[in-house]
Amino acid sequence: MLEFEFRPVFHLVLHVIVPLVVARLFWPAHWKRAALWMLAAWAIDLDHLLADPIYAPGRCSIGFHPLHTWPAIAVYAGLAVPKKTRWFGIGLLIHIVLDGIDCLLM
Ligand SMILES: [Zn+2]
Helix, strand or coil, rough: HHHHHHHHHHHHHHHHHHHHHHHHHHHHHHHHHHHHHHHHHHHHHHHHHHHCCCCCCCCCCCCCHHHHHHHHHHHHHHHHHCHHHHHHHHHHHHHHHHHHHHHHHH
Protein backbone atom coordinates (compact mmCIF):
# COMPACT_ATOMS: atom_id res chain seq x y z
CA MET A 1 0.00 0.00 0.00
CA LEU A 2 2.78 2.40 0.96
CA GLU A 3 4.70 1.59 -2.19
CA PHE A 4 1.60 2.23 -4.25
CA GLU A 5 1.15 5.74 -2.89
CA PHE A 6 4.80 6.71 -2.80
CA ARG A 7 5.30 7.53 -6.47
CA PRO A 8 2.51 10.16 -6.92
CA VAL A 9 3.50 11.90 -3.69
CA PHE A 10 7.19 11.84 -4.64
CA HIS A 11 6.19 13.28 -8.03
CA LEU A 12 4.33 16.21 -6.44
CA VAL A 13 7.25 16.93 -4.13
CA LEU A 14 9.64 16.98 -7.10
CA HIS A 15 7.40 19.49 -8.87
CA VAL A 16 8.09 21.90 -5.99
CA ILE A 17 11.69 21.01 -5.09
CA VAL A 18 13.28 20.86 -8.54
CA PRO A 19 12.29 24.42 -9.64
CA LEU A 20 13.50 25.76 -6.29
CA VAL A 21 16.84 23.96 -6.55
CA VAL A 22 17.36 24.97 -10.20
CA ALA A 23 16.51 28.60 -9.37
CA ARG A 24 18.94 28.68 -6.44
CA LEU A 25 21.72 27.03 -8.42
CA PHE A 26 21.49 29.05 -11.63
CA TRP A 27 20.09 32.40 -10.52
CA PRO A 28 21.18 32.83 -6.91
CA ALA A 29 20.61 36.61 -7.07
CA HIS A 30 17.06 36.33 -8.43
CA TRP A 31 16.14 32.85 -7.27
CA LYS A 32 12.81 33.83 -5.73
CA ARG A 33 11.52 35.40 -8.93
CA ALA A 34 12.95 32.57 -11.04
CA ALA A 35 11.36 29.96 -8.76
CA LEU A 36 7.97 31.70 -8.90
CA TRP A 37 7.98 31.68 -12.69
CA MET A 38 9.01 28.05 -12.77
CA LEU A 39 6.35 27.10 -10.23
CA ALA A 40 3.80 29.00 -12.34
CA ALA A 41 4.57 26.54 -15.13
CA TRP A 42 2.75 23.96 -13.05
CA ALA A 43 -0.43 25.60 -14.41
CA ILE A 44 -0.18 23.38 -17.49
CA ASP A 45 -1.54 20.59 -15.32
CA LEU A 46 -4.88 22.39 -15.66
CA ASP A 47 -5.26 20.39 -18.86
CA HIS A 48 -5.88 17.39 -16.61
CA LEU A 49 -9.30 18.91 -15.90
CA LEU A 50 -10.26 18.03 -19.48
CA ALA A 51 -9.57 14.36 -18.80
CA ASP A 52 -11.80 11.85 -17.11
CA PRO A 53 -10.73 10.87 -14.53
CA ILE A 54 -8.76 14.05 -13.77
CA TYR A 55 -5.99 12.05 -12.18
CA ALA A 56 -5.15 8.43 -12.89
CA PRO A 57 -2.04 7.13 -11.13
CA GLY A 58 -1.15 4.69 -13.91
CA ARG A 59 -1.62 7.12 -16.78
CA CYS A 60 1.32 8.82 -18.44
CA SER A 61 0.49 12.49 -18.94
CA ILE A 62 3.05 12.99 -21.74
CA GLY A 63 1.28 12.69 -25.06
CA PHE A 64 -2.09 12.33 -23.34
CA HIS A 65 -3.06 15.77 -22.05
CA PRO A 66 -3.13 18.61 -24.65
CA LEU A 67 -0.50 20.71 -22.86
CA HIS A 68 1.74 17.66 -22.47
CA THR A 69 2.04 16.82 -26.18
CA TRP A 70 5.07 17.29 -28.42
CA PRO A 71 3.80 20.43 -30.24
CA ALA A 72 3.23 22.06 -26.84
CA ILE A 73 6.67 20.94 -25.66
CA ALA A 74 8.22 22.55 -28.77
CA VAL A 75 6.55 25.84 -27.78
CA TYR A 76 7.99 25.52 -24.23
CA ALA A 77 11.46 25.03 -25.67
CA GLY A 78 10.90 28.21 -27.72
CA LEU A 79 9.83 30.12 -24.60
CA ALA A 80 13.07 29.13 -22.88
CA VAL A 81 15.11 31.04 -25.48
CA PRO A 82 14.12 34.76 -25.08
CA LYS A 83 15.31 36.23 -21.81
CA LYS A 84 11.83 37.56 -20.99
CA THR A 85 10.11 34.18 -20.98
CA ARG A 86 13.13 32.03 -20.11
CA TRP A 87 12.21 31.16 -16.53
CA PHE A 88 8.69 30.22 -17.51
CA GLY A 89 9.94 28.18 -20.48
CA ILE A 90 12.52 26.37 -18.39
CA GLY A 91 9.90 25.72 -15.72
CA LEU A 92 7.64 24.18 -18.37
CA LEU A 93 10.47 21.97 -19.64
CA ILE A 94 11.33 20.87 -16.08
CA HIS A 95 7.68 20.00 -15.59
CA ILE A 96 7.63 17.88 -18.75
CA VAL A 97 10.87 16.10 -17.79
CA LEU A 98 9.50 15.31 -14.32
CA ASP A 99 6.26 14.01 -15.81
CA GLY A 100 8.34 11.95 -18.24
CA ILE A 101 10.37 10.42 -15.39
CA ASP A 102 7.10 9.59 -13.68
CA CYS A 103 6.00 7.72 -16.82
CA LEU A 104 9.24 5.74 -16.82
CA LEU A 105 8.72 4.76 -13.17
CA MET A 106 5.22 3.43 -13.78
ZN1 LIG B 1 2.08 17.59 -15.72
